[in-house]
Amino acid sequence: MKKYLIFALCVLATAALFGCTPKAQPQSNSPTEESSSKEPVPPVSAPAGNKDVILATTTSTQDSGLLDVLIPLFEQKTGYRVKTVAVGTGQALAMGERGEADVLLVHAPEAEKKVVVSGAAINRRLVMHNDFIIVGPKEDPAKIKGSRSTVEAFQKIAKAKALFISRGDDSGTNKKELELWKAAQIEPKGSWYQESGTGMGQTLTIASEKGGYTLTDRATYLALKKNLSLVILLEGDKSLLNVYHVMQVNPEKFPRVNAAGGKAFADFMVDPETQKVIASFGKDKFGEPLFFPDAGKPDIY
Amino acid sequence: MTAVLEARDIVIKKGGRRILSVDHLAVEPGEVLAIIGPNGAGKSTLLTVLACLDLPTSGAVFFHGRRVTRANALAVRRRLAVVFQEPLLLDTTVLENAAIGLKLRGRRREAEAKARAWLARFGVGHLAAQQALTLSGGEAQRVSLARAFALEPEVLLLDEPFASVDVIARAGLIQEFKSILSSTGTTAVLVTHDFREVSALATRVAVLFDGTVQAEGPPEAIAAHPRWGALADPRTASGAGSGGCGWH
């Protein structure tokens, strides 16, 4: 009878071990063929010390696919392995504040400054921007199309009590949205204002299904557009710029931080070659770039 | 002659209540000692202690004159065998069930041959390859008896072994059991409430009542006793002892 038990254990063990064998060096073959053919840079020998760099970033950089292009490039160049933890900006900044990440790539300028002032992050540098847009159903029940400013559009939505889906997750986009409500002198409350508590992709899907308005970054919207019945109703307002900064987590405050790795990634993000890649990212798929490189420009944010 | 198994000054308490108090009870070699008494008299508890499955709160059981302790209980248990009211067979084949005791003792080589022989003797040899849990109640209890005899125990302890066998099959099984018992000369302790089993099998009877041994003697003497004789009479058995103690 024990053979049954042994057989069952074998099934499990095979499952566990089978998964084990072909698992050699996880990232060794990950840089895409494209990048290695474009750039005949020989892989740099592995840096001394900690090879792992923890990047805390926002979901938008991951969901748009930008990191899938940049990270293999970085790993190929430097020999580091990047552990990308894509979360809301709130959580990404909190990870920095607790020293649980090495480098941050986020888009919430006001909150970022606080983290720098607190001493948790250093060397904050401008990387790129894209912009926020207001999307909604084609019928545009609150008639916000043609508004002169975002503030005006938000006031119209509130007045018409038209459904608005907020992320409500303390992300960069959520913070931006709350700033805009404040500027419009409206306290968003009531059944027309719903918080999804999820990421941008999910929130867009919900808005699309329910026929509501929402504030989104352009990149995520373009990436998801094919599944959405939402159109752009407002864009181009200066207050809608979505600016990304890269910051290193302060190794003096958190001794376990991979200082060299964090710095290497931050430097990589503002490197002219990387900036070129950012400028062209998305053109082939969406016909327009998703991000605009800003490194070296005066940082007015 | 020293007793094979002997209980001295045994007290068992459960939850602070004294449920068993036996000053002295001995099992002599070759005898079949029946322990009778109403439900709740402590018969099964006494058997558990005699089988060295439980140590008494105070007092001790002696095996061949040696005190049974926690340390040597396993060694003593391996020279005894117990059959309970339910067959309690393991979820495996009949043969494996009958052989398990010897295998646990490390006697693997002889285990299956002995098991087969004893299964045959209890008339269930043809079921050897079958799964134990597919047996009928009567068949299962025969396997349980064969399992105990395969161990060739120095004392065989039985707790109502025929109670779960249906009435029609019971008489036959008791007769077979009796002939096997006498042909092997096995020493046995039989807990029962059925005096017909007592008269058929026992050479001596101990009456257990309210947790103490109230009388000991040959079956005929107990049957003739003014108070305990009622236990032997199936018509009055239910009223035996102080009123209200029912038996089943």
Next chain:
Amino acid sequence: MDLVVQGLVKAFRLLLSGDPEVLEITLLTLRVSGLATLISLFLGVPLGLYLAVARFRGRELVVGAVNTGMGLPPTVVGLWVSILLWRNGPLGMLGLMYTPTAIVIAQAVIALPVVTGLTMAAVQQLSPKLRLQVLALGASPLQFWWIILREVRFGILAAVMAGLGSVISEVGASMAVGGNVRGYTRVLTTAIVLEVSKGNFDMALALGFVLMVLTYSITYALTIVQQRRRRW
């Protein structure tokens, strides 16, 4: 509806083409969840056996905790394991955060109460007198546990299935402690979440299909063994 068809078509294409990344994610999922289930078995089965038989003060508290743990939200487990494994946490010096090992730990924690609880329940379904009978047969303590283990083997098989099912399909803990790092800690469930948020619903469906096929085949193999001995 065409999305479902698209998803299935994509799933078949992925499976047939042997997409290396999907293969890697699938193997990692198997490895991580299989290992976690094995660990939970080695800890949970003895614990379940012990809890079923032992009598000690506070046993009810422990049993209650096990039963509650069977419904423990993976996200909560993920949070607790994160707090322990974070660099600045008590076990930070091990450097396990965002590694497959971290996922194994979290998943083992999730599966442990399931395995323990089901093992305990299986033992408690045995006749209480069987304990005495096995001892009376002359079993040493070790032999005793081995026999009891054999008696409840089908219950333990059910525990394996439930344990594996609970970890291979969970996402909260894997996401929290693994970080969904591409090529390193990305398992099927976290990959599905990512593909959904990227809007690649067909890819998400395809991965979901892979996950279901995987879970089904393992469970099916175990079920065959279990049902071979059905008595009903």
